[in-house]
Amino acid sequence: MTINLVMAATVGVLYGTGFTLLLSRSxxxxxxxxxxxxxxTNLLLQLAGGPPGRxxxxxxxxxxxxxxxxxxxxxxxxxxxxxxxxxxxLALGYRSFVLVGHDEVQDDVEDRRISxxxxxxxxxxxxxxxxxxxxxx
Amino acid sequence: xSYLLPLPVLLPMLGAAxxxxxxxxAxxxxxxxxxxxxxxAALxxxLLVATDRQGPIVTxxxxxxxxxxxxxxxxxxxxLLLLVSTLVTLxxxxxxxxxxxTDLGRATASTTFHPMYLMLxxxxxxxxxxxxxxxxxxxxxxxxxxxxxLITRRTGANRIRAGMTYVTVxxxxxxxxxxxxxxxxxxxxxxxxADLAGRVGELPPGLQTVLGMMLLVVFGxxxxxxxxxxxxxxxxxNAPGPVAALFAGLLTxxxxxxxxxTQTLLFPREEPWTLMLVLSVATMLVxxxxxxxxxxxxxxxxxxxxxxxxxLLYGLAVFDAAGVSGAALYAAHHITVLATLxxxxxxxxxxxxxxxxxxxxxxxxxxxxxxxxxxxxxLTLAGVPPTAGFVAKLALLQAGAGSGPAEQxxxxxxxxxxxxxLYALVRVWVRVFWGEPQAPVPDVDPADEVLVGTARxxxxxxxxxxxxxVVSLAIAxxxxxxxxxxxxxxxxxxxxxxxxxxxxxxxx
Numbered sequence: 001m002t003i004n005l006v007m008a009a010t011v012g013v014l015y016g017t018g019f020t021l022l023l024s025r026s027x028x029x030x031x032x033x034x035x036x037x038x039x040x041t042n043l044l045l046q047l048a049g050g051p052p053g054r055x056x057x058x059x060x061x062x063x064x065x066x067x068x069x070x071x072x073x074x075x076x077x078x079x080x081x082x083x084x085x086x087x088x089x090l091a092l093g094y095r096s097f098v099l100v101g102h103d104e105v106q107d108d109v110e111d112r113r114i115s116x117x118x119x120x121x122x123x124x125x126x127x128x129x130x131x132x133x134x135x136x137x
Numbered sequence: 138x139s140y141l142l143p144l145p146v147l148l149p150m151l152g153a154a155x156x157x158x159x160x161x162x163a164x165x166x167x168x169x170x171x172x173x174x175x176x177x178a179a180l181x182x183x184l185l186v187a188t189d190r191q192g193p194i195v196t197x198x199x200x201x202x203x204x205x206x207x208x209x210x211x212x213x214x215x216x217l218l219l220l221v222s223t224l225v226t227l228x229x230x231x232x233x234x235x236x237x238x239t240d241l242g243r244a245t246a247s248t249t250f251h252p253m254y255l256m257l258x259x260x261x262x263x264x265x266x267x268x269x270x271x272x273x274x275x276x277x278x279x280x281x282x283x284x285x286x287l288i289t290r291r292t293g294a295n296r297i298r299a300g301m302t303y304v305t306v307x308x309x310x311x312x313x314x315x316x317x318x319x320x321x322x323x324x325x326x327x328x329x330x331a332d333l334a335g336r337v338g339e340l341p342p343g344l345q346t347v348l349g350m351m352l353l354v355v356f357g358x359x360x361x362x363x364x365x366x367x368x369x370x371x372x373x374x375n376a377p378g379p380v381a382a383l384f385a386g387l388l389t390x391x392x393x394x395x396x397x398x399t400q401t402l403l404f405p406r407e408e409p410w411t412l413m414l415v416l417s418v419a420t421m422l423v424x425x426x427x428x429x430x431x432x433x434x435x436x437x438x439x440x441x442x443x444x445x446x447x448x449l450l451y452g453l454a455v456f457d458a459a460g461v462s463g464a465a466l467y468a469a470h471h472i473t474v475l476a477t478l479x480x481x482x483x484x485x486x487x488x489x490x491x492x493x494x495x496x497x498x499x500x501x502x503x504x505x506x507x508x509x510x511x512x513x514x515x516l517t518l519a520g521v522p523p524t525a526g527f528v529a530k531l532a533l534l535q536a537g538a539g540s541g542p543a544e545q546x547x548x549x550x551x552x553x554x555x556x557x558x559l560y561a562l563v564r565v566w567v568r569v570f571w572g573e574p575q576a577p578v579p580d581v582d583p584a585d586e587v588l589v590g591t592a593r594x595x596x597x598x599x600x601x602x603x604x605x606x607v608v609s610l611a612i613a614x615x616x617x618x619x620x621x622x623x624x625x626x627x628x629x630x631x632x633x634x635x636x637x638x639x640x641x642x643x644x645x
Contacts (some may be wrong), residue, residue: 027301041315044316045315045319078276089305095362099293
């Protein structure tokens with residue numbers, strides 16, 4: 001299969017940008033990160049069908065000139081799904097903003113409480129406490 | 138028989154549609170929900186018997202033959218998990234309906250709860266039955282989108298953060314899943330699992346590893362495998378009781394099923410899988426040690442949930458018929474017992490008004506029935522004989538004992554994690570049920586979905602929880618026939634040929 005370099009680079013840039021934005025602390029950036037990453041994924045799905053061809057209509061076009069229609073159908077489904085989820089995330093982000101009053105990912109209350117614990121038994125929660133703290137963006 | 142196959146997906150979808158249209162009538166919604174799930178459970182039972190007798194059943198949707206069209210496939214493993222999952226969803230739905238009636242009276246209906254609940258069930262059924270990688274993605278989206286709504290429905294300021302974490306992490310793993318699907322298609326030109334089983338083997342080994350690892354990460358995030366588990370103990374405890382029970386019972390196990398299916402079908406191995414063994418040890422230990430540090434009952438249960446995912450992974454790591462069969466049996470047991478424990482935790486918080494273990498006490502005197510409902514699933518989870526947990530763990534340990542030295546060493550970790558689970562649950566028992574009875578803590582957020590500390594409970598809520606305990610005890614009682622069936626399922630999974638022949642015809 002031949003690879004279109006421009007498209008491959010575009011997908012790479014979209015993924016990179018998406019992941020970088022996802023790592024930030026502002027909810028709005030996280031949201032845009034999901035959108036950008038979603039675009040990258042859909043483009044990649046589209047590219048998975050190989051080089052473009054002609055419309056796959058039996059009789060009008062020779063079968064060897066057909067473009068692969070399946071990834072296009074898959075990408076269409078995926079676009080609808082990512083679109084719906086983006087809307088949901090947007091609504092959720094807005095609700096979070098209304099309820100909390102600022103646009104920032106908050107720390108987990110329970111994590112803070114555990115990391116403050118200075119009792120000797122606190123050594124036991126090593127794996128969980130650390131993992132949690134780092135993982136929450 | 139094959140015409141029955143789409144029904145476990147279609148019926149809940151239809152039910153959800155009727156539920157939206159008829160959202161003015163609470164009774165209609167409730168009747169539809171219970172009837173639909175009972176019907177799906179009956180269908181799953183029929184499918185289980187049929188697949189055990191005659192092998193995998195296949196339906197080609199729209200009449201398109203398999204590698205081109207979408208195939209629905211039921212084999213022993215998917216039929217068994219479908220049956221157990223549907224029984225759990227049915228019991229949790231009865232509990233949820235009755236909790237609402239107890240709190241708010243018979244007349245009030247919730248417009249979103251029932252449709253979303255049924256859509257989630259449709260997604261779960263589709264995930265078990267699909268024979269197509271992209272449809273598996275759609276099934277996950279169906280299930281997860283419904284779960285996003287259920288976990289963020291009517292949230293207050295303290296719960297929205299957990300919902301946000303859950304949605305973002307799930308979305309990220311879904312996008313990675315889509316990336317994996319795109320790469321699989323680019324490499325092989327098909328997304329049909331049976332067709333892929335033949336074609337992935339022809340790819341260069343490096344590319345096979347990349348695809349296998351991508352699918353491992355995707356399902357690893359969704360199944361909460363350490364170190365990709367951090368979102369789970371963060372979000373599940375903040376969901377309302379029945380929703381947490383539903384999630385704890387189903388979502389991670391559906392992901393484990395997808396992991397088991399893709400790894401056995403697409404990436405067969407002759408040897409035990411060392412990486413999976415390492416992940417399994419990490420998951421078991423981090424989960425159970427995390428549970429020991431908790432003071433919040435629901436968080437403790439969530440960490441135990443993570444820990445016991447490690448047991449499932451151990452079965453997969455052994456990667457022979459006995460190991461895979463043990464993992465299947467353990468999954469069936471794990472679905473029921475975790476859902477039960479979260480329901481019991483819901484009942485406990487309705488008495489105590491809080492999830493903080495140090496502010497509870499003396500429930501043995503005030504509600505002895507609750508003590509029995511907690512004790513049985515707790516002992517089951519820890520794997521004390523003669524419960525289902527013991528049977529499933531024994532199957533895993535036997536599989537490990539028949540494998541290499543590393544697997545035998547990890548069998549020791551399995552026993553250690555079981556003992557630590559028992560210790561964590563005994564601590565809960567001591568703090569919640571013994572001691573002086575404490576006055577209920579007033580509800581911190583009376584406006585939200587869950588009313589706690591009212592001590593108002595009703596018989597059906599107990600009955601639904603007890604029903605799940607009966608399912609769990611039935612797994613122990615019928616351990617012989619069940620283990621025989623999961624063994625046949627395990628042999629089929631590793632053989633791969635029955636599945637491929639059923640889907641593709643005689644071609645391979």
